Amino acid sequence: MKKIKGYSITLTVNNENYDLTAEPNRTLLEVLRDDLHLTGTKESCGEGACGSCTVLVDDQPVRSCLTLAVAVEGRHITTIEGLSQGGALHPVQDAFVAHHAIQCGFCSPGMILTAYALLKENPSPTEEEIRRAISGNVCRCTGYAKIVEAIKSLADQGRQER
Amino acid sequence: MKGYEYHKPSTVKEAIDLMGSLENAKFIAGGTDVMVLIRQKKLSPAHLISLRNISDLSFMETANGFFIGGGVTHSEIVGNEFIQKHYSALSDAAGNIGSKQIRNVATLCGNICNAAPSADSACPLLVLDAKVLIAGPDKEREIALDDFFLGPNRTALEKGEMVKGFHMPPFNENTGSTYIKHTRRAAMDLPILGIAARVTIKIGGSQIGCKDAFCTIDTISNILKHLEGEDLVCEDVRIAMGVVSPKPIRAKKAEAALLGKVVSEKLFEEIAEIAASEAQPRDSIRGEAWYRRDMIKVLTKRALLKSIDRVIRPDDLIHPDRLW
Numbered sequence: 001m002k003k004i005k006g007y008s009i010t011l012t013v014n015n016e017n018y019d020l021t022a023e024p025n026r027t028l029l030e031v032l033r034d035d036l037h038l039t040g041t042k043e044s045c046g047e048g049a050c051g052s053c054t055v056l057v058d059d060q061p062v063r064s065c066l067t068l069a070v071a072v073e074g075r076h077i078t079t080i081e082g083l084s085q086g087g088a089l090h091p092v093q094d095a096f097v098a099h100h101a102i103q104c105g106f107c108s109p110g111m112i113l114t115a116y117a118l119l120k121e122n123p124s125p126t127e128e129e130i131r132r133a134i135s136g137n138v139c140r141c142t143g144y145a146k147i148v149e150a151i152k153s154l155a156d157q158g159r160q161e162r
Numbered sequence: 163m164k165g166y167e168y169h170k171p172s173t174v175k176e177a178i179d180l181m182g183s184l185e186n187a188k189f190i191a192g193g194t195d196v197m198v199l200i201r202q203k204k205l206s207p208a209h210l211i212s213l214r215n216i217s218d219l220s221f222m223e224t225a226n227g228f229f230i231g232g233g234v235t236h237s238e239i240v241g242n243e244f245i246q247k248h249y250s251a252l253s254d255a256a257g258n259i260g261s262k263q264i265r266n267v268a269t270l271c272g273n274i275c276n277a278a279p280s281a282d283s284a285c286p287l288l289v290l291d292a293k294v295l296i297a298g299p300d301k302e303r304e305i306a307l308d309d310f311f312l313g314p315n316r317t318a319l320e321k322g323e324m325v326k327g328f329h330m331p332p333f334n335e336n337t338g339s340t341y342i343k344h345t346r347r348a349a350m351d352l353p354i355l356g357i358a359a360r361v362t363i364k365i366g367g368s369q370i371g372c373k374d375a376f377c378t379i380d381t382i383s384n385i386l387k388h389l390e391g392e393d394l395v396c397e398d399v400r401i402a403m404g405v406v407s408p409k410p411i412r413a414k415k416a417e418a419a420l421l422g423k424v425v426s427e428k429l430f431e432e433i434a435e436i437a438a439s440e441a442q443p444r445d446s447i448r449g450e451a452w453y454r455r456d457m458i459k460v461l462t463k464r465a466l467l468k469s470i471d472r473v474i475r476p477d478d479l480i481h482p483d484r485l486w
Contacts, residue, residue, distance in 0.1 A: 007168065024168030024210065027197075047198045048264060049350065060237070060266045066197040067267070070168050071214055114262065135349030136261020 009073045013038065014082030022069045029053045029064035032079060040080035040109045044138075051137030054110035055079050061117045061136075080109035083116065091154060092116045099150035103141035111137045115151045123158030130155065167209045174218050174297050174326060177211055182299050182322045184209045189324060191233055192267035194260065195276050219271070219326065227331040232271030232324070236283075237262070239270060249330060250472055251286035251339035251358045258282065258343050261350050271325045274310070277317045277409065284311070284410035285358035286341045288402035290330045298323040311409035337362040337398075338472030340465045344457055346448075354449040355457050356404030359465035363425065363473055364395040382471040383427050394425045394470070401433075401462060406441035406454060413437035416462070425470060427463070434462035 006021040013036060022031055032038045032055070044052040046065050053065040056078040083090035089097070092115050102108050111134060118125055118133040125133065130151045131144075139147060169184075171177040181187055187209035190196045199205035213219055219233030222242060228249060230239070239245055239256040246253045259265055259273065259282050273283045274294070284307070292307045299322045307328070310318050319325070339360035345351040386394075399420045401413040416437040423429055443454035 023165065025165050025200075047201055048194055048260075051261065051263060054263055057266075061263045062266050063194070063263045065201075066193055068168070068193065068197070068210075068212075070170075071193070071212060117262075132349070133262060136263045 007070050009070055011036075011069065011073065011077060012075070013077045014079060015076075020069075024068065024070050026069050027065055028055065028067040028069045028072055028077070031069040032064060032077075038079050038081050042106055042109060044106065049138070050107075051114065052107050052110045054113050054137065056113055056117055059117060059120060061114050078113070080113060083112065090116070092119065092151075095150040095154050096147070099146050099153060101142060101146040101150040107137055107139040107141075111139065111147060115147075115154075118151070119154055119158065124155045125151075126155075127152060166207050169209060169211045170215050171211060171213075172215050172217070174216060174324070177213060177216060178297060178299055178322060178324060180209075180211050181324070184211075187211055189213055191269040191272045192235065192264075194264050194268040195272060213269075213271075213324075225329075227329060229327055229329050230270055231327040233269050234271075234327075236260075236265035236268055236270065236273075240265065248333065248337075249286070249290050249339065251289055251341040251360060251469075252283065252330075254341040255282040255286045255343065255356075255358070258349075270328065274307075274328075275317060275319065275325055277311055277313075277315050279314055279407065279409055280352050280356065280405045281410060282341070282343060282353060282356060282404070285356050285402040285404045286339070287328060287330070288410060288412055289339055289358045289360040289400035290333075291400070292328045292330050294328060295326045296323050297326045302326070304329070308412060313408045333360070334362060336365055336473050338469040340468040340472065342461050342465050342468075344461060352448065353405055355406065355443075355454050355461060356410075357458065357461040357465045358400075358402045358404075359462070359469045360398075360400045361396060361425075361466060361469040361473070362398035363470060364397045365392075382467045385474065386425070386427055386467070386470070389474075390426065396420050396423055396425050399466075401437055401465070403437065403441055403458060403462075405448075406443045406458065411440070413440045413462070415440055420466075425466075427467065430463045430466045431459075433466065434459040437462045 006023045009022055011018045032041050042052040044050045048063045048066045054061050055064045057072055057075050092112050096102055114134050114137050130148055169180050186207055188207035190210045191213045219231045221231045223229050236256040236259050273281050287307050293304045294307055294310050296303050341358040343353045344355040345353055399417050401416050404410045416433045419436050420433045438455050438458040441458055443451045445451050
């Protein structure tokens with residue numbers, strides 16, 4: 001088979017620029033984990049059903065397993081590593097810890113990023129809106145109740161701040 | 163994953179020229195279907211032609227109705243208030259496809275060109291009389307969506323052609339449309355059945371002119387009973403059904419039977435029976451044929467009622483359907 005050449009691309013991940021050579025058949029997930037060693041982003045189903053590979057592209061949650069790295073050049077990518085600032089957890093992460101919304105932790109990066117994107121768009125979502133927003137993220141441990149509680153606690157804060 | 167070359171054209175013409183000059187090439191837009199097929203090794207193209215950077219595909223505009231570019235994502239459709247108000251059925255469908263992560267990248271064009279019998283946006287576009295604008299190497303052409311689907315994963319697109327967008331005509335203000343997706347789970351599921359309806363009614367009586375009078379929490383069935391003497395005549399109607407045959411279809415006999423009649427819940431039940439007789443559902447892992455046929459009767463009636471509800475009551479005052 002003829003060799004497919006790599007493309008030189010610049011990815012902006014968590015506000016840092018990375019110059020890489022990526023073959024066009026590599027997904028954003030593979031590049032994040034294998035090239036940038038940002039292993040917070042997880043792979044589970046690999047076909048867009050489970051949500052564990054969720055990352056934010058321009059603040060919108062997408063599936064990194066179905067996104068080609070070459071397709072998101074020039075866009076702002078945020079992974080779970082990009083949420084905490086100087087070692088301090090982001091309020092969404094804090095809320096997940098405080099409400100025991102984490103058990104095995106495999107869905108957490110995707111779940112937290114989805115929650116972060118929701119709260120950014122709508123600071124005080126209702127329970128229904130929360131459940132709708134995280135419907136693309138599968139959790140096999142918590143039964144979702146604790147996760148919804150965690151996000152709800154932030155939503156209540158959002159309501160008070162308004 | 164097998165290797166392929168990746169191309170990023172910035173105009174429709176460039177994309178079509180590339181498709182014409184390359185062997186074993188495939189268009190990719192959001193990639194939520196194409197990438198899955200590649201990863202499952204059901205598809206192994208030598209070239210992928212990305213449509214993401216073509217600005218001509220990613221716009222919507224009000225132009226003698228409404229035009230939606232092929233590259234518009236489902237999230238963009240859900241967020242559009244004009245579509246919510248005037249083409250509600252499409253908004254219903256786009257809001258329930260996959261998950262937020264999928265909707266953020268998956269395009270309307272991809273959903274239609276994949277031509278799955280279960281494509282959620284197909285039924286709404288059928289009832290909204292959508293035309294497909296197709297660009298090819300030599301010319302552009304426009305065909306009705308009804309003629310676009312040929313069978314499972316088969317469309318009227320010829321070699322080298324691509325879909326530029328969809329055009330829907332304007333409808334008068336007494337028009338309401340709905341799409342109902344019947345699933346086992348409330349999210350991330352393919353439909354067992356999808357039913358869309360669009361109804362334009364002629365309003366004879368005076369009472370209905372005052373729409374606020376109906377902003378109660380009463381059900382539409384009760385409101386229709388109350389309006390029985392008012393002669394709400396069905397001026398125009400479309401009913402479309404998904405997952406009931408090899409391609410999304412219109413229930414044309416049912417439409418003909420409703421046209422020009424005074425609407426009532428009882429009549430809708432008869433219409434729904436006719437629609438069910440036009441379907442050829444089959445057994446599948448998601449549902450058996452007899453169940454689908456029975457549910458067509460239930461959902462067709464519901465879709466017609468809800469469409470009329472959307473005409474006689476301002477949408478924001480109808481209690482939204484609870485999802486959970």
